[in-house]
Amino acid sequence: MWHSVQFRVMLVVGIILSASIAVLLAYTAGTHERELLRHALSHTSRISDMAAQSIREEMAAHRTTEIVSILDAFTQEDELERIRLFDKEGTIVLSTERSEVHERVDMTHEMCIKCHTDGAPAVMPPPLERGRTFEGADGHRRLAIITPIYNGTPCYGCHDRSQNVLGVLDGIFSLQDVDASIQRVRRAAILSGVIAILFVWVGVAFALQRFVRQPVMRLLQGTERVxxxxxxxxxxxxxxxxxxxxxxxFNAMTAKLRRAADARERWGRELENKVKTATKELEEANERLREADRRRSEFIRTVIHQLRAPVSGMQSFVRLITNQIVGDLNPKQQEMLGRVDKKCGLLLATVNDLLDMAAVSENRFQRAAESVDLCALAARCVSQFSHLADKKGVALALELEAEPAHVTATVRDLEYAVSNLLSNAVNYTLEGSVRVTVKTESDRVVLSVSDTGIGIMEDDLPHCFRDFYRGDNVTEHVYEGTGLGLSIVKKVVEKYGGDIDLESTLGVGTTVTISLPKDGT
Amino acid sequence: MSTPSILIIDDDPDFVEITQTILETKQYRVRVAYNQAEGLARVEEESPDVIILDVMMGRGAEGFVFARTIRKDPRHKDIPILMLTSMREQTGFDFPGERIHPDFLPVDEYVEKPIEPQVLLETVERLLSQKDR
Structure with a gap:
């Protein structure tokens, strides 16, 4: 409730208006009360004057009985409740309260000081200022007024006015009726005030409800719906x-939002459709590509297989003949068949390399990498090449500086890489030695194959890892290869986070170093 | 000691002939078979001293099946088997650790095709001498 604008505005406006009404009514009632009192005072003073006039002559002649009867007549008036007559000395000579008679009042009494200052002769104030009010023992208010009694106008010609005072009359009037009127006025003012305030509050509440709260609540609900x-x-x-x-x-804004949302939705649907179509097309294209790739791989394998078997057969027959198992040959025939053997070997090497490359790039039938001891693997590879090295008269040495040295890879890939390096080293070395070393360097396992072979020309060094690249000096010699070996080795080594490095001096030798991350690092 | 008997099992008649020719220069007694069933029949007829076996990839790797069958048979499990392989031809086979593995490649030796007559003869001689021991 306190958090409602209507309530807050109502409270503020209501309090201000109520206070205004209260002030206005209080002011009006106060004015009215004062008017009533003045009226009563003027009436009282008139009666007192009349009484004073009436007893003047009797007083001058000291006719007490007459004075009493005249005053009795005045006390018959409703308002005049009591009357007292003081002589010039301040002694009560007559009173409706018999017990007061002969009492003397000092000049400092509150009824005296209105006219007399320090006991000096009176300076007459206007009648309205002579009145005084007090509360009687019964709780009702009284109005009292002092009226001087003079000798009479005819005497003023000779006598000073102050010396002609015979006494004073103190008339006490009841204010019961006046106070009743005042009470009525007050009640009426309070009642009308309360009714007016009620009307003000109801009116303010209604106006706020009608002109502020309802539209604001509608706006609030609308905002929530939006x-x-x-x-x-x-x-x-x-x-x-x-x-x-x-x-x-607000209506204009929601209409605009509606249009924007519609447009967005249309656009979104169009986009979605486009994306769907494009995705479908892509999926189809991808599927076609996969299918094509699968067929290509299948084709390559078939071709390789179909090539291998006949070439292999041809070479075996040729060897049968060159070994003179089926009959003698003349030197020319021997030499020519030797060339056929070599060509067959080259053809088979090419086919094998192509097959290896396909396997590395396809990852087909790939086993999970495992922890492999590079020392044991190198030893195995070296033993495989010992036959060829012996035949060529090349010394083949293996140095294992750290044994074992485990790396993570597949045996097949590592064997391929090491065999390939050994094959190059043995094939391109005419005389001298091939040395294989395995050692660990901090977190790497390093294998290097050094030979004292023909070396590589400086210009060829940067191209050695390219597919089908062969150095110029190689073709001068009899070694035949495909130029794929190092390229595949590099791919294999990099697959397991390794590096390959090649150093060579023409005619002196070549060192190929591969380094792989050590296991557990 | 009588002439050693050698059984050649290969689906390629050319290789059968080549191998046979090479072996006969050393006066071995050679018998041949062109598939697994024939091979098993020859073994049943007369237990050979050495079996030269081709993988026979074209026939669903019958060579492997044959090798395992022989190894399981208590009568023949000690016959040395020399396998002629061209393993790189098929990327599907890869043997963990040692090349010759009792489970994966249950043979005693292998020789890569194409055949180098000298190597074939040396290997056969080695197998024969091992068997005698």
């Missing part, structure tokens, strides 16, 4: 004030 995504929400515009304009602006 927030929930209902863009068709339109508000009733019930007035042409600021809030009405706000409602109209």
């Amino acid at each position: 927030a929930e995504g209902d863009l068709d929400c339109q508000l009733a515009v019930s007035s042409d004030d600021e809030l009405g304009k706000l409602c109209a602006a």
Whole structure:
């Protein structure tokens, strides 16, 4: 409730208006009360004057009985409750309260000081200022007024006015009726005030409800609906004030949002369709590509297989003949068949390399990498090449500086790489030695194959790892190869996070170093 | 000691002939078979001293099946087997660790095709001498 604008505005406006009404009514009632009192005072003073006039002559003649009867007549008046007559000395000579008679009042008494200052002769103030009010023992208010009794106008010609005072009359009047009127006025003022305040509050509440709260609540509900995504929400515009304009602006805004959302949705659907179509096309294309790739691989394998078997057969027959198992040959025939043997060997090497390359790039039937001891593997490879090295008269040495030296790879890939390096080293070495070393350097295992072979020309060094690249000096010699070996070795080594390095001096020798991450690092 | 008997099993008649020719220069007694069934029949007829076996990839690697069958048979499990392989031809076979593995390649020796007559003869001689011991 406290968090409602209506309540807050109502509270502030209501308090201000109520206070205004209260002040206005209090002021009016106060004015009215004062008027009533003045009226009573003027009436009282008139009666007192009349009484004083009436007893003047009797007093001058000291006719007490007459004075009493005249005053008795005055006390018959409703308002005049009591009357007292003082002589010039301040002694009560007559009173409706018999017990007071002969009592003397000092000049400092509150009823005296209105006219007398320090006991000096009176300076007469106007009658309205002579009155005084006090509360009696019964709780009702009284109005008292002192009226001087003079000798009479005819005497003023000779006597000083102050010396002609015979006494003073103190009339005490009841204010019961006046106070009752005042009470009525007050009650009426309070009642009308309460009714007016009630009307003010109800009116303010109604106006706020009608002109502020309702449109604001409509706007609030509309905003919530829009927030929930209902863009068709339109508000009733019930007035042409600021809030009405706000409602109209709200309607315009939601309509605009609706149009934008529609456009976006259309665009999104179009985009989605496009993406779907494109994805489908891509999937189909991809599938076709996979199929084509599968067929290509299949084709390559078939071709290789179909090539291998006949070449292998041819070479075996040729060797049968050159070994003179089936009959003698003349030297020319021997030499020519030797060439056929070599060509067959080259053809088989090419086919094998192509097959290896296909296997490395396809990862086909690839086993999971495992922990492999490079020392044991190198030893195995060296033993495989010992026959060829012996035949060529090349010394083949193996140095294992750290044994074992485990790396993570597949046996097949590592064997391929090491065999290939050994094959190159043995084949391109005419005389001298081939040395294989395995050692560990911090977190790497390093294998190097050094030979004292023909070497590689400086210009060829940067190209050695390219597919089908062969150095110029190689073709001068009898060694025949495909130029694929180092390229495949590099691919294999890099697959396991390794590096390959090649150092060579023409005519002196070549060192190929591969380094692989050590296991557990 | 009588002339050693050698059984050649290969589906390629050319290789059968080549191998046979090479072996006969050393006066071995050579018998031949062109598939697994024939090979088993020859073994049953007369237990050979050495079996020269081709993988016979074209026939679903019958060579492997044959080698395992022989190894399981208590009567023949000690016959040395020399396998002629062209393993690189098929990328599907890869043997962990040692090339010759009792489970994966249950043979005693292998020789790569194409055949080098000298190597073939040396290997056969070695197998024969091992068997005698």
